[in-house]
């Protein structure tokens with residue numbers, strides 16, 4: 001392990017210029033640990049003179065004396081030399097005062113040292129994970145080289161780490177609880193043993209063996225690090241960028257590059273490999289060597305010296321305990337910035353729950369619009385998409401313990417209202433770019449000053465849009481002995497959309513020829529076709545879907561939509577985890593959409609009055625008769641085959657014979673949109689059909705309606721019924737997938753259950769269930785209130801689901 005001094009960790013944030021002891025924004029590690037040993041002071045005067053001041057100065061990473069003026073009072077207050085008071089009582093008092101202050105300062109320093117020690121330990125562990133035997137062996141597998149060096153990063157000039165992205169507390173904790181020896185113990189059965197020491201010097205050999213002009217060509221590029229060079233560059237691209245303009249590529253990969261060219265194994269098409277597999281430079285290796293020379297005390301030495309029981313006590317261990325990981329969730333949409341449906345909600349909320357468990361968590365999504373919070377990181381990179389070089393930038397924000405990173409590129413811009421729009425090729429190209437960029441983010445985008453690195457890392461990809469990520473992870477990296485400790489989990493939110501096309505589409509995804517087999521799927525009607533979801537399912541280390549019921553359905557010919565064979569073959573790695581809800585966003589007590597226009601926030605205690613107020617406000621807002629006694633039935637969702645809108649249409653004549661009001665909000669198929677408008681026109685005193693996407697209206701319907709209809713033909717999980725129950729709105733649902741898992745049918749004899757269900761996608765069944773529901777609403781008020789209470793009392797938060805996700809991520813991590 002290189003000494004801590006070999007980590008030239010000088011990533012600076014804006015806040016750093018005002019670096020003061022205790023500042024949370026302080027990110028520097030470029031101090032010498034040798035200065036951190038508690039010194040033995042003979043007298044208090046020793047402490048107050050330059051010796052102590054210098055000690056503080058160095059310990060704080062070179063901050064100026066001016067920045068240490070907080071320490072000055074120690075010298076002044078009660079200072080014997082300044083007092084001129086010979087009274088022994090006063091002097092004793094002054095001495096006591098002074099000693100208290102000095103102790104406070106020491107405690108402060110020890111606290112900071114402990115913090116830094118954790119951060120260093122985290123970095124060290126992350127880097128250690130990359131030092132493995134497997135790398136050596138696997139790199140011997142040939143890969144072809146060619147002209148794939150299309151990636152470019154311009155960092156270092158203007159890396160602008162947003163000030164609010166103060167250091168992610170999880171940065172410090174992620175790997176702290178996984179000391180390298182413990183990993184060894186834990187993974188002893190499953191992982192090959194790690195090498196005790198990194199081969200830092202070997203990178204210099206690589207650089208020597210390269211012609212100088214080749215090195216020169218790489219100027220301005222930061223190449224993904226590996227092995228020795230990763231020690232330096234992975235966490236500090238901007239620093240290295242400033243000094244050298246480039247970072248050394250994997251020495252192994254680089255050293256192999258010539259032989260790749262020579263052997264031309266054909267295993268990987270040259271232009272399908274990332275740039276770093278070929279590129280190298282001598283500069284970084286020199287840097288490593290220089291730093292190697294600066295040996296300081298070991299971390300263990302420092303650790304032994306800075307143990308401070310006060311500090312230890314104040315920090316509870318993360319909920320995930322020793323299992324804390326680096327997690328990067330990658331999704332095509334992420335609420336509140338982008339959302340077309342439930343995937344956006346999940347991408348916005350699950351990561352926060354994982355972060356609450358102590359993981360270091362990032363969300364990666366495209367930047368479709370000019371979002372307020374995320375700041376330009378300054379990092380730029382080029383990727384090839386359909387033969388064109390496309391530049392991407394990365395914007396980031398640190399919110400609720402999560403790093404949100406947005407991939408910016410002209411292909412995504414102004415697509416916020418048309419995320420999946422364009423023709424098949426347009427969306428395919430966008431997702432190719434997105435996945436290529438996402439898989440390399442852990443190297444290039446420093447969050448809170450520190451890149452995630454590829455050790456102890458799990459990607460969570462979502463649906464077909466990001467199902468290429470596990471494939472790229474395998475084809476570009478794992479097959480070549482890189483990112484050995486990185487895993488991928490693919491979450492199925494909806495199998496009906498798969499990223500299908502003719503087999504010829506394969507060349508757009510830019511992969512080695514033999515990878516075509518992962519994508520090829522036989523369709524009884526169309527024959528062989530190209531299927532991105534299929535490839536993702538095969539290559540991901542684990543697969544999750546969003547409920548138990550859907551996990552079962554996916555294995556059937558009906559529910560698997562042609563992928564059931566693959567799902568059955570991979571059953572061992574499939575797990576159903578029921579979605580949670582964001583209890584901050586979707587909570588009647590705090591809902592920001594219920595604070596105006598006559599709506600009101602309410603809780604379990606005030607549900608009867610609060611809901612009545614919201615109902616009246618909703619009726620008024622939509623121009624329906626304001627009547628407390630009439631049951632209001634709501635529907636919110638995409639207008640398509642899945643959501644069973646046509647079943648509602650079939651039931652409308654019956655419904656209109658009842659004294660009810662029906663409010664439908666949705667967008668989607670034009671014929672179904674037209675149908676909504678038509679119902680509103682036809683039954684103007686009873687029906688409102690709102691065609692469009694309105695988050696505010698969705699919240700208000702959820703609060704103001706008495707009943708929520710979800711007659712979905714299939715529903716992987718469904719979030720609206722969960723939102724409804726937490727707002728005291730009673731769901732009437734088709735018992736499929738997650739709807740069956742989450743809505744236990746009402747049992748009037750036992751006064752149990754949460755709503756009404758029907759067992760097939762049939763309008764008559766819907767009518768039957770809704771009829772019973774209306775009867776209870778009208779005639780059994782107590783039962784109704786019981787249903788509301790039970791629904792609202794459930795813990796529907798993400799916390800439980802996050803814990804189960806953690807199990808899956810762990811299983812992936814230890815899967816070899």
Ligand SMILES: Nc1ncnc2c1ncn2[C@@H]1O[C@H](COP(=O)(O)OP(=O)(O)O[C@H]2O[C@H](CO)[C@@H](O)[C@H](O)[C@H]2O)[C@@H](O)[C@H]1O
Nearest residue numbers: 341342493637666692693694695698715716717718719720
């Ligand atoms: N017109 C509109 N205006 C405003 N908001 C609207 C809206 N139409 C829908 N929404 C909102 O979009 C979300 C829809 O979530 P769902 O889980 O019900 O369905 P979706 O099919 O998109 O998600 C897929 O992924 C999720 C997440 O895993 C699974 O729960 C689900 O079963 C699966 O089909 C809800 O937040 C809803 O309020």
